[in-house]
Amino acid sequence: MKKQDLSRRSFLKFGVAGLVAVPVAGLGWTTTAAAAERLDPESAEAQALQYVHQSxxxxxxxSNCLLYNDPSQEEWGPCAVFPGKVVAADGWCTAWVARG
Structure with a gap:
């Protein structure tokens, strides 16, 4: 019976650790997005979608596009179309989709 108790105890420890890790991981993603490089409107990827910093x-x-991953970002934020880059909240490109 002790072996079963240890398994249950281990399961509960890992479960609690997992629940704690999820919000902490989210903080890391926000920090990474904030530190990402700004999209250059002259880059090939930006020009392909006619991206501009000022719509x-x-x-x-x-900022009101469905593809803008973090609407709480007021100046620069991540975009699903340009992974690893941040775009201007006031920007625009041809991939714009209304946020529902």
């Missing part, structure tokens, strides 16, 4: 399309901004 000229009324009501369409990166």
């Amino acid at each position: 000229e399309v009324e009501g369409q901004y990166c």
Whole structure:
């Protein structure tokens, strides 16, 4: 019976550790996104989607796009279209999709 208790105890320890790790991992992702390189509008990937730092399309901004991964970022934030880069919250590209 002791062996079963140890297994149950181990399971509970790992379960609690896993629950604690999830929010902590989220903090690391936010820090990584904040430290990411800004997308250069002159880069080939930006030009392919006509990305600009300042939108000229009324009501369409990166910050209100479905692909803007962190709407809480007010100046620069991650975008699913440009992994590893951050885009201007006031920016725009042809991949813009209305946030529902």
